[in-house]
Amino acid sequence: MTQSTLRAIVTRPGQEADAWAAQIKRNGIEAVALPMIEIVAVPDRSQLAQAWKDLGAYDALMFVSSNAASHFFAARPTEIASPWVSGNKAPRAWVTGPGSRAALLAQGVPAKHIDMPAPTAQSLDSEALWLQVQAQIGAGTRILIVRGDKASEAADAPAPGSPSGQGRDWLAVQLQGRGAQVDYVVAYARRPPQWTADQRALVMQSLQGQDVWVWSSAEALGNLLSAFPGQTWAGAKAVATHTRIAQAARLAGFGKVALAKPGLAALCASIESLA
Numbered sequence: 259m260t261q262s263t264l265r266a267i268v269t270r271p272g273q274e275a276d277a278w279a280a281q282i283k284r285n286g287i288e289a290v291a292l293p294m295i296e297i298v299a300v301p302d303r304s305q306l307a308q309a310w311k312d313l314g315a316y317d318a319l320m321f322v323s324s325n326a327a328s329h330f331f332a333a334r335p336t337e338i339a340s341p342w343v344s345g346n347k348a349p350r351a352w353v354t355g356p357g358s359r360a361a362l363l364a365q366g367v368p369a370k371h372i373d374m375p376a377p378t379a380q381s382l383d384s385e386a387l388w389l390q391v392q393a394q395i396g397a398g399t400r401i402l403i404v405r406g407d408k409a410s411e412a413a414d415a416p417a418p419g420s421p422s423g424q425g426r427d428w429l430a431v432q433l434q435g436r437g438a439q440v441d442y443v444v445a446y447a448r449r450p451p452q453w454t455a456d457q458r459a460l461v462m463q464s465l466q467g468q469d470v471w472v473w474s475s476a477e478a479l480g481n482l483l484s485a486f487p488g489q490t491w492a493g494a495k496a497v498a499t500h501t502r503i504a505q506a507a508r509l510a511g512f513g514k515v516a517l518a519k520p521g522l523a524a525l526c527a528s529i530e531s532l533a
Contacts, residue, residue: 264468264533266497267460269294269478271325271448274357278472285526292457294478296449297325299332300407306333309443313341315400316441318350318373318391320429322405327353327361329445330404342367349402352391355382355520375520381500382520384429397437403430407447450481461486465493470529474499476506483510495532497525 266289268278275291282289300306310333313319321327334340341348343366351367353359353374362372373394375386395401430440451457461482464471473479473496483489491511497518498504507515518528 264288264470264530265290266529267292267464267469267471269471269473269475269482271295271297271478274324281522282472282526282529285522287526287529290460292460293451294481295475296451297329297406298447298449299329300444300447303333305443306330306445307335309402309404310334310338313338313349314347316349316402317399318352318394318401320352320387320401320403321358321362322354322403324355324357324361326404326406326445327358327365330443331365333445340366342371350391350394352387354384354387380519383500388429388432392432392436395433395436395438399433399436399438401433401438401440403440403442404445405442407444448477450484453485465491468533469495470532471496471507471512472499472525472529473497473503473507476503479503479506479510497528497532499525 264287266279266282266287268275268282268289268291270278270291271293275293279289279291306329309330319330321330331340339346342351348367348371351362351372353362353372355374359369359372359374363369373387373391375382375390379386379389433440463469471494492513494512495514495516496504496507496512497516498507499518499520501517504515504517514532516528516531518525
């Protein structure tokens, strides 16, 4: 399939959308970035600063995304050294995907301190991460989940005892079931995009041609639906990176939905399968 007849619409936030689009283009598929979530810094960083001060009390930090990692490190008080860089005793760093892992590596976190789903995992999510980290958990283990101010595609109801509300409920339940203490800190804020006329035109074009929406967040999909109330999506195609997101796209009425396995090659194959 040539670039002129097939185009991927990448909905990741900001620079992540640009990066994904560039990688897809290198695999011979035209791609355009159309972020469905805007990422901004939290106005009050006092809780983040306190989390850095309390870092030595935690056995592991779970970063829900690359944005969580980058904003957490951006909020480090200058008088506090990163234990991963200084060589002091450092907690484990948990992530669910390679983007988050790369963000941690860029901040000086050694690869040996990072846990993520196995390369053979069928999906990159909290369930796959749990298989890798559950042996670290026992009574009294303390875990800090670093997240945004809204639920992502893998987030459900508020975890018990979460002072800030939305969290990774499934993972928190597993951790607490083993006697661990789970805390949360909000590292960034998520907002719906501010639409331009050109972006709205692109959305309408996607209903008629070979465009394939690439969804990695049910929240992002929800932002699209909210911006176009009453719109019928039967002529639209979508590739989702997780079964929950694929189901959300089907419920939204997307005419064709494919599920992509982890990895760029698998993502591109799924896009091409909808041509």
